[in-house]
Amino acid sequence: MLDIGRDFLKDNIRRQVDFSQTEQSRGIAEPPWQKPCAAGDKKIALAQPKDWKNIPELSLEKAIARRRSHRKFTNDALSLDELSFLLWATQGLRPTASTGKNFRTVPSAGCRHALETYVAVFRVTELEKAIYRYLPLDHALVEAASPPGLQGHLAEATFGQRFCGDGAATFVWTAIPARMEWRYAEASYKVIALDAGHACQNLYLACGNIGAGACAVAAYDQERMDALLGVDGSDEFTIYLAAAGKVQGLPKEVE
Ligand SMILES: Cc1cc2nc3c(=O)[nH]c(=O)nc-3n(C[C@H](O)[C@H](O)[C@H](O)COP(=O)(O)O)c2cc1C
Numbered sequence: 253m254l255d256i257g258r259d260f261l262k263d264n265i266r267r268q269v270d271f272s273q274t275e276q277s278r279g280i281a282e283p284p285w286q287k288p289c290a291a292g293d294k295k296i297a298l299a300q301p302k303d304w305k306n307i308p309e310l311s312l313e314k315a316i317a318r319r320r321s322h323r324k325f326t327n328d329a330l331s332l333d334e335l336s337f338l339l340w341a342t343q344g345l346r347p348t349a350s351t352g353k354n355f356r357t358v359p360s361a362g363c364r365h366a367l368e369t370y371v372a373v374f375r376v377t378e379l380e381k382a383i384y385r386y387l388p389l390d391h392a393l394v395e396a397a398s399p400p401g402l403q404g405h406l407a408e409a410t411f412g413q414r415f416c417g418d419g420a421a422t423f424v425w426t427a428i429p430a431r432m433e434w435r436y437a438e439a440s441y442k443v444i445a446l447d448a449g450h451a452c453q454n455l456y457l458a459c460g461n462i463g464a465g466a467c468a469v470a471a472y473d474q475e476r477m478d479a480l481l482g483v484d485g486s487d488e489f490t491i492y493l494a495a496a497g498k499v500q501g502l503p504k505e506v507e
Contacts, residue, residue: 265439275434283430285354286389287368287488295392296348298336301344307337308461315460322465323415325497327429329375330420334462336391337497341458342423342451343369343388356388358450361443366431367451368488370396370424370481372406374417383424383481397482409476410469410493419497420464426483427450427491448492455494465499468492 259265271277289295299305310318330338343365346355354363369386371393373379382398399405410416417497425448432440438476452468459466470492 260442263439263442269439271437274437275475278321280434282434283428283506285365285431286387287385287428289394290389295387295390295394296379298339298391298393299333300336300391301340304333304336305332306333308460310461312457315331315457316341318460319456320465321456321467322459322497322499323418323467325415325419325465325495325499327375328420329377330462330464330496330498332376332378333466335371335373335376335379335421337462338421338423338455338458338464339341339369339371339386339393340391341454343386343494344389344391353419354389358447358454360447361409361432362435362448364432364435364440364442365447366427366440366449367491368426368428369451370426372402372417372422372424373420374422376421397480399480405476405480408473409480410472413469413471415467416469416493416495419466419495421496422475423452423455423466423494423496424481424490425492426478426481426488428488430487445491452492455496459496463498464496465493466496468494 341357344357346357350357354365356365370383372383374381381402383396384393385396386393406417406422407414416422427444429440432444456466472493478485
């Protein structure tokens with residue numbers, strides 16, 4: 253067992269994959285860059301970077317110095333502009349000179365971006381309490397689920413980590429491995445996990461701009477989390493979470 257785990261962290265798999273036989277090499281159309289919406293899904297537009305209000309500037313040096321895990325949150329809500337900023341920071345599209353490109357604010361192996369972002373919203377102005385899915389290509393949200401008792405469900409699905417239901421919103425990243433497998437076949441899995449780290453790190457740093465904090469969470473009940481999001485657990489499944497919300501003043505040593 254340990255060997256399987258350790259091998260996952262290595263890159264020996266790359267020598268074993270026949271890259272001439274990947275779906276991409278065989279001319280198969282690539283999976284969509286963003287999970288399609290269902291008929292009748294209502295898109296909720298988010299604020300664009302040029303339009304959002306009250307997102308103070310913060311030097312990168314300060315953002316890095318402030319970064320720490322927060323598990324205690326105030327009762328303050330995030331504004332929709334603040335949530336827009338956090339979603340943009342974690343998966344937003346990066347403008348490029350050429351159209352039709354899928355470059356984002358975070359790097360991704362082969363630019364395959366196999367992650368989907370869900371946000372369990374508890375306190376965000378203008379949004380009902382529910383789980384939403386972020387659409388990076390539209391910079392918009394769609395509602396994914398609205399189970400009663402959402403905060404409690406989140407705590408239960410993270411083995412009783414109550415802070416996962418205490419913040420203003422909890423981010424949940426799923427993987428759609430087919431997007432990465434199209435190019436990298438069995439060499440896809442480690443890089444998907446690495447990509448999730450980039451998204452979460454940007455969330456930590458962006459929280460610093462808006463008096464918020466985050467805590468990464470990798471301990472969760474796979475089946476419960478997938479059921480909560482309404483994903484099938486096979487072609488799409490949860491891989492990482494982070495609770496986020498406003499926090500009390502920063503420790504003295506930071507400023
Ligand atoms: C991959 C990963 C998984 C984590 N999972 C959890 C978790 O399930 N629960 C939790 O309370 N903290 C979790 N954390 C937060 C760590 O405990 C935290 O980063 C660590 O204690 C160092 O503290 P700092 O982030 O303030 O530097 C996780 C962090 C990472 C990077």
